[in-house]
Amino acid sequence: MPIRARRTRLLWRTLLAAALAALIATLMSPGAAQGAAPAPRTPGQAPRTQAPRTPGESKPVYSYEDAIRESVWVDTAIDGDADGRTDRVAVDIVRPRELDRTGRRIPVIMDASPYYACCGRGNESQKKTYDADGNPVQFPLYYDNYFVPRGYGYVAVDLAGTNRSDGCVDVGGRSDVQSAKAVVDWLNGRARGYTSRTGNDRTKATWTNGATAMIGKSYDGTVAQGVAATGARGLKTIVPIGAISSWYDYYFAKGAPLYGSGPDGLSNAVESPEARARCGAVQQRLVDGAPRSGDWTGLWSERNHVPDADKVRASVFAVHGMQDLNVRTKHFGQWWDALAENGVDRKVWLSQAGHVDPFDLRRGDWVRTLHRWFDHELLGYDNGIGREPMADIERSPDHWTTDRVWPPRGTRTVGLHPAEGTSPGVGTLGLRPGKGTETFTDDRRLSETDWAGRIDTSTPAKAGFVSKPLGRDLRLSGPATVTVTATPTTRTAHLSAVLVDVGPDTIRDYSAAGEGITTLPERTCWGPSTAGDSACFKETRAKTAAVDYTIFSRGWADLGNWADAGHGRPLTPGKPHTITLDLAASDHVVPKGHRLALIVAGTDKNLIEPPADTPTLTLDLARTSAKLPLVGGAGAFATTAPVTPGESRLDGVAPPRRINPRPGGSTS
Incomplete structure (x- = not known):
């Protein structure tokens, strides 16, 4: 999936060689390289399809401790809980203060999840925390610690019906997808944001250029795929990890039931207590629309992203465990094939583990690769990642090989x-x-x-x-x-x-506890920490x-x-x-x-x-x-x-x- 650099006409190369050399030197300096991004845009204007390609790498030159931490509630434009008011989803944001002062607009990395309050994220089940005024303190995982100092904004979205959001959980349905898509729209000036859950004070995302990446494991990655399948403008790339491509195929295999309950059981597990009290009708629709007979219904059609792969504008960096018995690799396989048929730029890592994040499999290589991927897709750096092999495959524990394309030719x-x-x-x-x-x-x-x-x-x-x-x-x-x-x-x-x-x-x-990894007491750090948000995570080794x-x-x-x-x-x-x-x-x-x-x-x-x-x-x-x-x-x-x-x-x-x-x- 090579992405060719934009060519400059020979005449301009001759006339502007000195100017370009000076520009490149500026871009390669720590401050400029860190913050370089596509040109600013006004709210409502779609980012350019292809950002200018420049060499370099974003550097950790901005303060994480002094970063702006704030919460916004974005209107989803749907009334899932039927209370007569459109639902608002909570959006917790952390971004460099220095760039806010200069007015430079930055790209965003987003993880939209139902798990921030009920269950936690990552190998250590981290949850969001807040100070006495309700401002975000801890953002689970390492994305904020690592990428905010490099000039990115990080956004953690509570799906409708979870944590601090309005609405109801509909497990992969319209409300789930719209919870995250509305935030992409708000970042691009197309949706309304408010400073509180119920107030009328509007706020705009004037600090971002709208270029957005979505990342997440399992349910989170599933939502990323769902948003990409809407063709959302401004969504530049997604990184789904162990994600579901069709919710029917999560609960059934051609009629054979895979679990003892349907999506209503999952909804009960992740909904906030307030949502549970008001969302009985949505719960009943989940029961009625997902009969244990295994028959296909309209509920499953709404939750099948594979047919909409032709709408995907974003590039896709997919990750899956080949022994994942929770979200089985059928999900990856049918999604990957549909993307290929529609010419979507894509990359893949396939491990020998079960339902495990690559951060806990191949940590150093993963963070370096993800960093280069985001620099390329969101900042426009021509760092060569688009010309590298498409696939990394784990052949035996901790031994990986690559393929130029996947499946390989022949x-x-x-x-x-x-x-x-x-x-x-x-x-x-x-x-x-x-x-x-x-x-x-x-x-x-x-x-x-x-x-x-x-x-x-x-x-x-x-x-x-x-x-x-x-x-x-x-x-x-x-x-x-x-x-x-x-x-x-x-x-x-x-x-x-x-x-x-x-x-x-x-x-x-893969069938033991940990699904192929053993968690160790030692920690390694991936960015700066604060008193309430550590960048240090327990190491693992292959089990x-x-x-x-x-x-x-x-x-x-x-x-x-x-x-x-x-x-x-x-x-x-x-x-x-x-x-x-x-x-x-x-x-x-x-x-x-x-x-x-x-x-x-x-x-x-x-x-x-x-x-x-x-x-x-x-x-x-x-x-x-x-x-x-x-x-x-x-x-x-x-x-x-x-x-x-x-x-x-x-x-x-x-x-x-x-x-x-x-x-x-x-x-x-």
């Missing part, structure tokens, strides 16, 4: 086929279509680790298909699908499909596990959705039904000598809920196949001589813990 969708083996439930996987059948009975007590741990053993609860040992490394990069033709014995049935790398390795222990297999992609479905992905129906016992399961996007290398396995089974304990019945399902192998994204295409799937299956001692990682149903989990 990736092809290849069909692999299961076939009968020498014993029931232990089949083969290869390029040629299979034949015969395999039968298993849903056992809701077992999980994917139970199945994978006995991949070479005939067991009644799964059908496993394993390749011969690979003759060379095999890289899978992107999303996959598994099409299953199954005949059930009951009127309801749920299905799971997982891809497994069978062979020894050391991985991040690893020695394993004999690695599950690297998974997907689920309700077989009752075989005819309509958005609407389930009772099955006909004894009749075959065909359905395609979407497996989460991943990037995994199965090493030479390891084996690639596909497992098809029923309920994946702790990850989907069981059906009403306990079905036995018979797979028609001739009509069952996997379509996998192989780098190098079919020719990359090279195997050696087969090995004799035997009893396995596979232990794998610890069984998945019950996933916390709110985006953010234990490490929100």
Whole structure:
């Protein structure tokens, strides 16, 4: 995604060489480089699509201790709580005082969240704090400490219905998105701001040039994607970390329910006590619009950002854990593909961890990269980041590789086929279509680790298909699908499909507490601190596990959705039904000598809920196949001589813990 510098005509280069040299020297000085930004604009005027590109790096030359800290309430122009008055959302701001005195207008970094009062942000669950007069004291996370001294404004927005904001939480709906978009509009002179929640004293954002970045993990990153999908003018870039692209896919997988409650449960967790008392009607709409049947409704259409990727004006720097079992990588994969189809400038980091912020995975590299990204996108610095590889991928704990584009060129969708083996439930996987059948009975007590741990053993609860040992490394990069033709014995049935790398390795222990990290007592500091807002955060290290297999992609479905992905129906016992399961996007290398396995089974304990019945399902192998994204295409799937299956001692990682149903989990 290279972004070419604006070229100056040869004549002007000749005539103005001396002047340009002097200008560059000025821009590179600490004070000017720190504050350089697109030319000032009047409120209501949209920032330029492309800022002038200048060399340099913003420097920490402004006082964090003396920074202006203030609160503004922005009118969202909607009345979510139906009290006859449009809702106002609380916006806490910190910005350099020195630049306010000079009149230089600056860009803004924003994190809009529902978690600032209820649950906290980051690995240490930091919450906002205020002084006796209600002025903001602590801004969670490091964005304020690090970027305000470098000439940025930082804005932390309470979504409607949370903390100090009016309105109601609607979990990804119009009110959530408008809570943040209204603030982008206010920063660009298009919305009204007030000095209090109920008063009439207006205030304008005369201190900013309107260029805005949104960043945040989980729910926060989801809101950033939602605002970007409105095409909001002035939103220059977003950095969604472990974000949801479709709220239906957070709660369901093609009809199969993933949690014990719907969005109403999350709303209850984050709403302020005042909002809870006045928002009963909104809560009921969340219940009515999200039936546990898993049927697609209008509520889910409103909360699906993927179809609106064609409206995105902002660049996107996406981050996701490939073992995130809270916000699964299907969210990243479908969003990424839609952005690519619409030519959106983008960059990605994919880690081996679960629902973890890159600040707690690869801290130094992350902060340096984020700094350069914001300098490029918001200040217009030509620092080369747009010409660097698009993707950073964690291959093993703390070992990262890069790709010029992602998925890499040469990736092809290849069909692999299961076939009968020498014993029931232990089949083969290869390029040629299979034949015969395999039968298993849903056992809701077992999980994917139970199945994978006995991949070479005939067991009644799964059908496993394993390749011969690979003759060379095999890289899978992107999303996959598994099409299953199954005949059930009951009127309801749920299905799971997982891809497994069978062979020894050391991985991040994503299913343990911390989801791949261990928090240490030592702290490192990322900017200046004040008495009420420390820039020092606990260090982490990779939590690893020695394993004999690695599950690297998974997907689920309700077989009752075989005819309509958005609407389930009772099955006909004894009749075959065909359905395609979407497996989460991943990037995994199965090493030479390891084996690639596909497992098809029923309920994946702790990850989907069981059906009403306990079905036995018979797979028609001739009509069952996997379509996998192989780098190098079919020719990359090279195997050696087969090995004799035997009893396995596979232990794998610890069984998945019950996933916390709110985006953010234990490490929100």
